[in-house]
Amino acid sequence: MTIINKFRERDIISLITGLLEPESKTGSVCRPVVGPGNDDCAVINVGGSGLLVATTDMLHRKADFPSGMTPYQMGWMSIAVNLSDIAAMGARPVGIMTALGLPPGLEVDLVKELVTGMSACARRYGTQIIGGDVDRHDELTIVGSALGMVDAGQLAMRKGAKPGDMVCVTGELGTAGAALEALQQGREVDPEVLEKFYMPVPRIVEGMALAGSGCLTSMMDISDGLALSLHDLAAASGVGFHIRASDIPVHRSVRDMATIGDIVVDDKVVGDMVVDDKVVEDMVVDDKVFEWSLYTGGDFELLFTLNTDCLENAGKVARFTVIGEVTASGITIEREGHIEDVEPRGFQQFGDKV
């Protein structure tokens, strides 16, 4: 008997998509343009000039809502994670459905706050809750399904990056990792970092602007962490990446949060050198920030590639940071003069016992 937890999340998705009908090659009306497991959203040609994009995400209390989150924030997050996938296609959200699994003993006021948070997030990004389902469930479970529309010529996909393109991200990374570790250790979290973690900003505005700029060659969201996303984008586009760690944008409080932690320095001998406490502490802090910004999920930013001759145009429509270049193969990161491989790890739902 082989159990699900022997597989990693991406292997389970491959196993499932392998059982489904292959995607349509033609993109004819009402046939999927993008098949399951291949992008942030499914894409359907519904006739007319627009394409429909659709995505679904399941969240539940134990895994996805750290203690301390208000019901309003849970509602906001459950919508934001779906809108982040819509943003990754360069699409405009047109509606969200939500299926709620509610424990029968749940307080009604909690449900009201939850729905108010959902509705607020949807409205903030120009859309609304258009339908849903309620179900009795042991654990609070929220499944959002978001729909968006995009002009066929502006659809952003994971496929399309080519060697020489610039690799870019919106916003700042590492906040989710820093917040989660601080919460787990019972330490105080910078309120701005905590809000970014609990109420992520789906990059709808940036996604649409970048898609409309004509400069994009590929895009996805980095909800499972930058490292896993680089691997996904590389696989979809058939390219490699070279990233500069020093160029990854990090929130100013994230470095402070790494220093506040209970750092235990076991050994002051690094390589052949004996170094003083301050140097060792700096190295530990660097390691933490590196881990949070590269290998930790929860930062709902966009990762995308741009034509090199298009930087100025793209910069006029959205704020972002160039963090590296597209290469022919390999996924590497330069860090303090050394080059290392980016490991394919990040947030995974399964695979504890691989």
Place this chain on the structure above:
Amino acid sequence: MTIINKFRERDIISLITGLLEPESKTGSVCRPVVGPGNDDCAVINVGGSGLLVATTDMLHRKADFPSGMTPYQMGWMSIAVNLSDIAAMGARPVGIMTALGLPPGLEVDLVKELVTGMSACARRYGTQIIGGDVDRHDELTIVGSALGMVDAGQLAMRKGAKPGDMVCVTGELGTAGAALEALQQGREVDPEVLEKFYMPVPRIVEGMALAGSGCLTSMMDISDGLALSLHDLAAASGVGFHIRASDIPVHRSVRDMATIGDIVVDDKVVGDMVVDDKVVEDMVVDDKVFEWSLYTGGDFELLFTLNTDCLENAGKVARFTVIGEVTASGITIEREGHIEDVEPRGFQQFGDKV
């Protein structure tokens, strides 16, 4: 503290939809034409001549999958319940997303069978699984989200029935109630009845044909039972119904299943009459069949109303049964010469302690 289980399912839905933005009056492009809680699907004008319809349904092992169901049948059912909502709008399905909550100890082969059943149901009705999500969950949970397209002129809605119209249903009712009771009592179930219960047939073909006939005035599916659906349709259309119990189509095995049960006759005095065993047994059987076909959920058939001058046209495109008429108000049923009110009860997820 008021808990969710003090409310009935429809009250929870009203509570939630009351917190959301009112539906758009204009039906302009990419604004919902039908708001949350008002029909079997949300409806969005996505430009062009077609309307997008969308629905989501959450199922989970304990409540929705009776023991004895195979994973393939669970997969089939989880897609069929969503397609039934698409059918109720007269729409053609164009894609289904599925979010799977999987216990980490679940066997991989079970997941494969489940997905194969999902895919088979989707393909049987001309569509496919276009995307989804996997999540780690204590209880097997399946959330389907189905999308469909319908020409604006052929959209079927709950609103539109008018006094004098005929009330009709597809297929046969009572099978789910009969099967569930037999399973609960450990009795044998007619294989045909069991298959109809485990692998419901979404009435996609009939829904599209009826919508295209130009004869429909309103339509919905009766997944929560005929009685609750009559109340929903009456509320949406601002009308009443008069139904004839003897005209409700019942599967030939359902009556047999009612007689097979352990019927305990407590009292042979009915009214002022003393009656013999056979008569009392017949009455108990009638009561069971009546309860199963009117007040039990799980029969995924369509309930709809037709213009009276259109019966012949509609009969050419789909098989159905006329069970009553639309009236100005009140929801009544005629049964063996007596007329009684149809109670607003059926399948409800919540409200045990009302």
